[in-house]
Amino acid sequence: MKVNNWLNFIQSLLCPSGCLLCGEAGNFKLQFCPACYRSLPFNRHTCPICALPMPPGISPDILCGRCIKKQPPYTQSFAPLRYELPVSNLISGLKFHRRLYLAEPLARVLTDCMGEPFIRPDLIIPVPLHPLRLQERGFNQSLELSRVVARHYHIPVNWKICRRVRHTQAQSDLSEKARQKNLRQAFEVYGDIQGAHLVLFDDVITTGATVTELSKTLKKAGARRIDIWAIARTPGW
Ligand SMILES: [Zn+2]
Numbered sequence: 001m002k003v004n005n006w007l008n009f010i011q012s013l014l015c016p017s018g019c020l021l022c023g024e025a026g027n028f029k030l031q032f033c034p035a036c037y038r039s040l041p042f043n044r045h046t047c048p049i050c051a052l053p054m055p056p057g058i059s060p061d062i063l064c065g066r067c068i069k070k071q072p073p074y075t076q077s078f079a080p081l082r083y084e085l086p087v088s089n090l091i092s093g094l095k096f097h098r099r100l101y102l103a104e105p106l107a108r109v110l111t112d113c114m115g116e117p118f119i120r121p122d123l124i125i126p127v128p129l130h131p132l133r134l135q136e137r138g139f140n141q142s143l144e145l146s147r148v149v150a151r152h153y154h155i156p157v158n159w160k161i162c163r164r165v166r167h168t169q170a171q172s173d174l175s176e177k178a179r180q181k182n183l184r185q186a187f188e189v190y191g192d193i194q195g196a197h198l199v200l201f202d203d204v205i206t207t208g209a210t211v212t213e214l215s216k217t218l219k220k221a222g223a224r225r226i227d228i229w230a231i232a233r234t235p236g237w
């Protein structure tokens with residue numbers, strides 16, 4: 001890394017003071033002022049399996065049409081925010097502009113909303129990036145986010161147990177069927193997960209194609225139960 005890049009990198013680690021959204025000065029819980037925190041697009045009414053936003057007032061055990069049609073290989077998903085402004089900007093800032101200081105406040109929205117008790121997993125596995133993508137980005141945002149959550153709940157996190165072995169085409173360019181095909185055999189498991197209850201951690205759940213393929217791979221390797229935790233969920237499929 002050149003000196004300039006190093007300076008940018010160090011700067012990216014330094015957290016600005018005040019509210020992350022409006023800049024109001026102060027030492028706020030979760031780094032959002034109370035008004036900005038309240039106005040975040042919380043994902044309160046969801047499908048319990050895939051965390052898809054559902055209309056308010058709907059019973060919390062009602063599944064979305066898609067999960068009724070075909071039950072996913074994972075048991076539950078939790079994503080406290082909808083992937084809308086300003087959340088989408090914060091997540092892009094973390095992922096594409098190396099604003100690593102955003103990992104802590106975003107992950108703490110999850111722990112703040114999750115509450116306890118929940119069924120504790122044995123292990124958290126961040127959704128792996130292919131080594132080429134990791135090299136290009138310099139970090140895995142899902143790992144950075146999951147570390148904060150794992151520390152909060154005292155749950156181990158392991159990013160080595162599952163690897164992305166195929167560099168796949170960008171999912172956003174593909175149809176739904178092609179996405180699933182594109183991901184086939186993209187992951188491999190290196191370790192003993194026999195009988196384990198795992199949480200797969202991602203920054204955003206979009207189509208669910210990635211977590212579906214990963215869950216299938218982990219189940220084949222012996223995992224007993226898989227839940228998905230993410231910071232945000234896109235409002236549609
Ligand atoms: Zn604010």
Ligand SMILES: [Zn+2]
Nearest residue numbers: 047050064067
């Ligand atoms: Zn669903």
